Amino acid sequence: MAVFGPDVDRPLYGRGPSAGLRFTVYALLSIALMYYDQHAHWVQHLRYVLDAAAYPVQVAVSSPRAAWNWVTQSFQTSDVLRAENKRLHDQVLALEMSVVRQDALEQENAELRGLRAALPNFIKKWQLAEIISVETNPLRQRVVINKGAAAGVVVNQAVVDGSGVLGQVDRVGPWSAEVILVTDPEHAIPVEVTRNSLRSIAVGSGNTGELLLPYLAVNSDVKGGDLLVSSGLGGVFPAGLPVARISGVRREPNQLLAQVRAMPLAHVERDREVVLLQFEPAHPAAPAPNPPIAAEPPPTPKAAPKAAEPDE
């Protein structure tokens, strides 16, 4: 105990304010902080500064992973690299082919809709960002990326990877931003089933491989394997981005709602880089600036049968 000397070993009581009083002060301080964090704007600025201070530590904490990635990459044999190169080459060819077809289809679609020329691409700008830390526990599914306000990142920007929607930007620091994933239990994304345009909301489950669709009636037309794309409601995600694939539907006859689970298409566990999207605000496919509340009431069985509704 000699290490700590007389300074730290003097009696705890009878000097200065008591521990209870000091605890009360700290407790009041944190309650005030929490209150203002929820209700006041200046705390956001404080957080911005604190995020800047925390950035070096976040980079340091993620460095073992980055180092491991670097090591595994630099020790790959040339055979592996050649195979990967060939695979990527083939992939580029396939993508080019589909783009050629897509241009033609877009043109045709525009003509069918009576527009003079094809609409410009609704994605104005996209930028790559690297993931510097991942938090995937049942309470919070977030990643931190290495682009922030300095690179033009804004709150609510859509984040995707090569295969689907990953999430949206939740908090922006100067050089980093926090992305809330679609699988976060506090996240919900308006989706529609591509097969029949049935709209619903996909809520995060807290599990990296699962989304829940809790608001579908027991008799709604969904089945395993259906593709879910973003519906464009809600004002964050544009219409038509792939989100997930239905993995299971359970219908209990005595329940009003079906239990529908879906598997997200984006690979949070494997991604190292993500794409941030920016939209042309005037484009019809871009999300509306002032969104309606994206909550869909459970469909009533016979809601005002309108005349001339085309049968399927």
Place this chain on the structure above:
Amino acid sequence: MSGGHPRLIVLTTTIIAMVFTVIPLPTWLAIVRPAFLVLTVLYWSIMVPRAGGLLLGYGSGLALDVFQGSLLGEHALALAFVTYLAIRLHLLMRAKPLFEQSLFVFAALMVYEFVLWVIDGWSGHPLSTPARWVHAATGSLVWPLVVGILGRFRTTR
């Protein structure tokens, strides 16, 4: 690792514990990961209550809030409360055998998580999966290990 200023040792070990607390892990490992930061703060509060004191608990809790993006002051309040309990009971705890200390640590971790749970519910994020309580059990299991490791910093000269 002997000598040195005690406050420096406390601060260094707390920062290391913080890194272990926020380092990204696969989901199942993150669930069973003990709250190293709480364990370290508890250790110093029981063994050398003067060195860190309440400020150690409050400050490191606040830092955790910044790193994890949680409500500012949430972990600070929970950790300050647990630190306060540990400081009040430190003379009692020091004399107990490791097993009984582990039981106390389990209770303290449950209290810590309970405070977080209450604040989560109050701030509109009510998430009550059983998984959030798991770390209290693993934390109390690794307590003897924490005592062994941090004890080396404390007593060797």
